[in-house]
Amino acid sequence: MKIIACYSNKGGVGKTATSVNLAHAYAGAGHKVLLCDLDPQGASSFYLRVKPSKKLTDARFFEDIARFTKSIRASDFDNLDVLPANMTFRDFDVFLSRMRNKRSRLKKALVSAGSDYEVIILDCPPNFSTLSENVFKAADQIVVPVIPTTLSERSFTQLVGFFAANKLPKKKLRAFFSMVQQRKNLHLETMAAMRNLYPKRFLYSTIPFAADIERMGQNRAPVGEYAPRSVSGSAYRRLYDELENGVVSKR
Amino acid sequence: MVRVKSNFVIPGVFDEAGFAKVLKKRIPRLDAAEPQARFDILDSHDQSLRASGKALIQIDGTLILLHGPRAETQYCQGNGKFVKDLPDGPVKAGLMGFPKLRALMTVGAGRVERRAFAILDNLQKTQVRGTMKLMSSEQGQVTVLTVQHMRGYDRAYKAVCEKLTQIEARNGKAEPVFDGLFPDAIIYKAKPEICIGKQEPSIEVARDIIRTYLTVARQNEAGVIADIDTEFLHDYRVSMRRVRSVISLFKGVFSPEQTAAFKGEFSDLMAPTGSMRDLDVYLLEKDNYFNLIPPNLHHGARAMFAQFEKDRAQAFERLSRRFRTQAYDKQMKEVTELFADPSGMQPGPNADRPAYEYACSLIWKRYRKTCKLARSITPDTPDETVHKLRIDCKKLRYLMEFFALLFDRKAFKTIIKPLKRLQDNLGLFNDFSVQQDALLKMIELHSNTHGRTDAQLALSVGGLIAVLDQRQKAERDRVVANFKHFDSPDIRHLFRSLFHQKED
Numbered sequence: 001m002k003i004i005a006c007y008s009n010k011g012g013v014g015k016t017a018t019s020v021n022l023a024h025a026y027a028g029a030g031h032k033v034l035l036c037d038l039d040p041q042g043a044s045s046f047y048l049r050v051k052p053s054k055k056l057t058d059a060r061f062f063e064d065i066a067r068f069t070k071s072i073r074a075s076d077f078d079n080l081d082v083l084p085a086n087m088t089f090r091d092f093d094v095f096l097s098r099m100r101n102k103r104s105r106l107k108k109a110l111v112s113a114g115s116d117y118e119v120i121i122l123d124c125p126p127n128f129s130t131l132s133e134n135v136f137k138a139a140d141q142i143v144v145p146v147i148p149t150t151l152s153e154r155s156f157t158q159l160v161g162f163f164a165a166n167k168l169p170k171k172k173l174r175a176f177f178s179m180v181q182q183r184k185n186l187h188l189e190t191m192a193a194m195r196n197l198y199p200k201r202f203l204y205s206t207i208p209f210a211a212d213i214e215r216m217g218q219n220r221a222p223v224g225e226y227a228p229r230s231v232s233g234s235a236y237r238r239l240y241d242e243l244e245n246g247v248v249s250k251r
Numbered sequence: 252m253v254r255v256k257s258n259f260v261i262p263g264v265f266d267e268a269g270f271a272k273v274l275k276k277r278i279p280r281l282d283a284a285e286p287q288a289r290f291d292i293l294d295s296h297d298q299s300l301r302a303s304g305k306a307l308i309q310i311d312g313t314l315i316l317l318h319g320p321r322a323e324t325q326y327c328q329g330n331g332k333f334v335k336d337l338p339d340g341p342v343k344a345g346l347m348g349f350p351k352l353r354a355l356m357t358v359g360a361g362r363v364e365r366r367a368f369a370i371l372d373n374l375q376k377t378q379v380r381g382t383m384k385l386m387s388s389e390q391g392q393v394t395v396l397t398v399q400h401m402r403g404y405d406r407a408y409k410a411v412c413e414k415l416t417q418i419e420a421r422n423g424k425a426e427p428v429f430d431g432l433f434p435d436a437i438i439y440k441a442k443p444e445i446c447i448g449k450q451e452p453s454i455e456v457a458r459d460i461i462r463t464y465l466t467v468a469r470q471n472e473a474g475v476i477a478d479i480d481t482e483f484l485h486d487y488r489v490s491m492r493r494v495r496s497v498i499s500l501f502k503g504v505f506s507p508e509q510t511a512a513f514k515g516e517f518s519d520l521m522a523p524t525g526s527m528r529d530l531d532v533y534l535l536e537k538d539n540y541f542n543l544i545p546p547n548l549h550h551g552a553r554a555m556f557a558q559f560e561k562d563r564a565q566a567f568e569r570l571s572r573r574f575r576t577q578a579y580d581k582q583m584k585e586v587t588e589l590f591a592d593p594s595g596m597q598p599g600p601n602a603d604r605p606a607y608e609y610a611c612s613l614i615w616k617r618y619r620k621t622c623k624l625a626r627s628i629t630p631d632t633p634d635e636t637v638h639k640l641r642i643d644c645k646k647l648r649y650l651m652e653f654f655a656l657l658f659d660r661k662a663f664k665t666i667i668k669p670l671k672r673l674q675d676n677l678g679l680f681n682d683f684s685v686q687q688d689a690l691l692k693m694i695e696l697h698s699n700t701h702g703r704t705d706a707q708l709a710l711s712v713g714g715l716i717a718v719l720d721q722r723q724k725a726e727r728d729r730v731v732a733n734f735k736h737f738d739s740p741d742i743r744h745l746f747r748s749l750f751h752q753k754e755d
Contacts, residue, residue: 049376050403073403076377081402220374 001100004243005122005139007132009162010155013145014178016043017213017223018239019123022143024222025240026119027080034072034117036083038131044123045084048075049220052084069109077225081117096120096138128162136168141243145178145207148190160198176203176239204248205239208232255400257320257412259419260427265383265394266418273414274370277378277407282367290363290386292428293329295353296474296483298438303348304424307355308395310363310384316345319424322397329355331479352535354480359433361388370411378407386432393420393431439470441486442652449657453609454602455593457501460653462590464490469583476571481531484570488528491521496649500613503601510599516586523573527566529689532682533559544714551711555693610654615750617647625734634684637727641677648674662745669737676726676733683723687716 006019016039023035023044037044042052050073073082098104099120124135136142144159146152156175163170175198181187195202207213210232212223219226223233241247271279291309294300300307305318309329314337316323325342333354337343349355363386370379381398396415400408420427429436445463447456468490474483498505498513505513533540537556541549573579589595596602601609621643628636648670655663690712698704 049374051374051376071403074401 001118001120002140003096003099003120003122003138005124005135005142006145007122007124007135007142008126008144008146008155009128009132009159010152011126013126013147013152014207014213015039015126015145016047016123017216018143018145018178018207018236019121020044020047020216021222021224021236022240022243023080023119023121024077024224025236026121026244027077028224029240029244031079031118032116033080033119033121034083035075035080035121035123037123038135039123039125041125042084045082047216047220047222048080048082050075050082050084066109077222096134100138133166136163136166136172139172141174142172143243144173144175146175146194146202147179148177148187148194150190153190153194156194156198160201170201173201174203174243175201177206179209180206181209203239203242205235205242207235207239256322257398257400257415258317258322259320259396259398259412259415260317260425260431261394261396261415261418262420262427262431263392263394264385265396270414270418274411276373277410278371280369280371281383285365287362287364290361291330291357292359292432293355294358295350296356296439296471296479296486297353297441298358299350299353300346301358301425301429301438304426305345306425306428307342307346308386308428310365314342316342317395317425317428318345330357331355333480350482352480352482356474356479359388359429359436361386361432363387370407372407377401378404379411386428388432390434391431393428395428439467441467441489443467444656445653447606447654447656449607450605452603453501453504453606454596454598456606456609456653457497457504458590458593458596460497461494462587464493465583465587465590468494469587472574476574478567478571481528481535484524484528484531488521488524491517491524493649493653495521496646497653500617500646500650501601502613503599505602506597506599509597520582520586523570527563527570529685530559530563530566533686533689534563540715543718544711548711548714551705551707551709552715554705554708555711558693558697606654607657610650610657611750611752614647614650614654615746617643617650618746618750621647622738625738628731628734630728634727637677637680637730638684640730641674641681644670644674644677658749662749666742666745666749669733669739669742673730673733673737676729680723680726680730683719683726687719687723690716690719 004022006015006022008015019035023033027033035044035048037052045052071083073084074080075082099107099117101107122135122139124132144156146156160170160173162168163173177187177191180191191206208231210230212227212230212232215226216223223230223236227233238248267279267281288310293307293309293314305316307329308315308317312326312328314325314327314329316325323341323345325338325340327338327340327342329337329342331354333351334343334346334349335351337346363384366383366385368381368383369377370381372378378401379398380401381396384395384397386393386395398408398411398415420431443463445459447459468487471483471487471490474480475487495514495517498510498517534556540556541552544552621640624636624640624643628640648667651663651667694704694709694712697708
């Protein structure tokens with residue numbers, strides 16, 4: 001099982017869209033996926049039409065296996081389940097290590113409920129907190145959307161600095177450029193500069209700034225469902241391919 | 252845990268609008284229908300699946316085994332196959348109890364229209380998913396709804412299931428599928444119950460039994476011709492043998508001339524089926540034969556079975572051609588008509604004896620005769636006597652089965668059990684001896700004019716005969732013990748009280 005976190009310490013960079021579309025791409029490729037909505041605004045649940053669960057507000061929640069497994073909801077898509085939790089969990093790292101441990105009670109309960117997840121995608125809230133630190137430690141890959149602008153550049157530098165200061169493995173950071181507008185010189189220049197500065201941190205795939213992605217809020221579905229052949233639909237597929245298989249395809 | 256999938260059989264066409272109304276806050280959404288496809292209901296000839304509360308439906312390349320709310324699905328074809336030949340999977344596992352010698356065959360067919368549906372909440376989020384199969388035959392329609400639970404939406408699933416339970420057909424398990432689609436279908440029974448009265452004249456009883464078994468025999472002809480499985484011919488022969496045993500065992504019911512004429516006619520009817528059945532039995536036993544002899548003799552055995560298969564193909568060709576001739580059909584029709592009409596009978600001296608009294612005397616006599624013979628058997632008695640005992644037991648069993656309805660069911664069961672054991676024992680004894688003879692005969696056939704034969708073949712046959720002979724001896728040794736079981740004081744008392752009260 002692998003844990004992929006979608007994280008950015010800056011808001012509004014397309015984090016939730018990435019989590020939902022990545023989760024959808026993984027599920028479409030046949031992996032059993034659990035998308036955990038850790039953002040208090042519950043945006044990824046909203047995109048998948050899953051109502052946020054009000055009851056899951058105490059921190060002991062993850063110890064209560066029965067309640068945990070019960071609050072998982074099936075999405076409308078095969079292989080994709082959602083955990084619509086809307087709070088910051090103190091013991092989240094404990095939870096994640098239990099998810100990984102085949103012999104933990106939690107994992108056994110999930111397996112017996114027919115949900116032996118292969119991929120867990122975490123939609124994280126945009127801040128540095130105990131939760132995010134836990135996520136950094138537990139996740140196998142941290143996917144970071146970066147808008148090629150000055151402010152985002154600053155945020156990313158902060159993130160890399162945080163990893164260095166806390167001796168976290170920087171290898172986990174898989175950044176990509178999000179909401180890219182090819183006709184803007186600033187975007188192109190920033191991208192070139194950042195790739196130069198962090199040659200190993202950035203994926204080749206980029207996600208364009210596109211109306212199709214913004215329409216997710218209206219359609220309440222992953223882009224791959226309503227616009228699979230669009231530029232953004234194939235961009236997310238390429239992102240998945242690069243993340244999962246290391247395949248880089250030219251546009 | 253909530254059951255993940257549930258199936259509902261609804262008589263006729265599913266009322267979507269009515270269902271939408273009862274769901275209240277939730278909205279059903281039906282997809283467009285897929286192109287119509289053919290469906291086959293598969294079962295054995297005697298519909299043993301149906302009897303066990305299951306229905307096996309084949310649509311395109313998919314098998315669906317319905318039993319109650321549960322259903323198994325497997326992607327494969329089942330028509331004409333034996334269960335052991337299906338690829339491993341849930342349907343095969345669900346067919347565990349299916350008769351080994353029976354092949355799956357179409358017992359009914361029609362068109363099916365499939366549609367997927369979803370039950371949505373106010374956000375258009377799917378809460379329950381499902382498929383709807385509208386199955387139509389020439390005689391009726393049923394809808395099979397499969398609803399699938401979605402993680403985290405237990406309440407919606409429960410609510411939908413509850414509503415569907417209210418409209419589903421109520422007569423148990425898979426029966427509504429058969430009832431709805433084929434209400435007029437006649438279920439084949441190899442041993443139908445024949446109603447006879449205690450005071451009914453014996454000639455009437457004889458006619459009833461003969462007529463019934465002639466019908467049973469005829470129901471197997473098509474299956475023999477189509478060569479679906481070996482049980483068709485077996486059932487055909489068993490039915491004909493029952494007819495013949497009525498004629499020979501019901502002494503004095505028909506005039507001596509007519510009895511002789513019937514005997515000849517039915518013997519002629521049955522004779523052409525013998526060789527094919529023998530070959531069927533060898534081929535069914537193929538694996539056992541190979542297990543009996545060491546692998547270095549297998550080469551010859553393979554050659555032998557190749558020959559059996561060739562012979563069997565020929566025998567089948569002959570028999571199926573015969574079954575399809577007009578002459579055969581005419582003969583069977585005439586015989587059936589003859590027994591349907593009492594005026595065609597020539598009554599013998601026992602024709603008017605009431606059934607109960609006649610049955611008692613027949614069974615009692617046969618029982619005493621059988622016992623006398625059995626008691627005389629020692630390790631030195633010739634095999635012929637043991638063969639005779641087998642035939643006597645068989646006659647006793649037939650007589651008891653013909654009149655079973657006139658007697659206490661429980662007492663009969665008690666008697667039949669040890670009798671059956673003895674018969675199985677004697678049956679094996681006989682099979683082993685017949686098989687030895689057949690093997691010798693085959694070698695004779697495949698020798699040249701100097702009596703020489705292929706060494707490999709002869710080796711295998713020799714090995715087999717040695718083993719078969721030992722087995723036959725072992726079975727023979729068991730006969731005395733098994734008879735003792737049957738000859739216990741309890742059973743003796745039961746026989747006396749059932750069939751020999753008057754003289755007491």
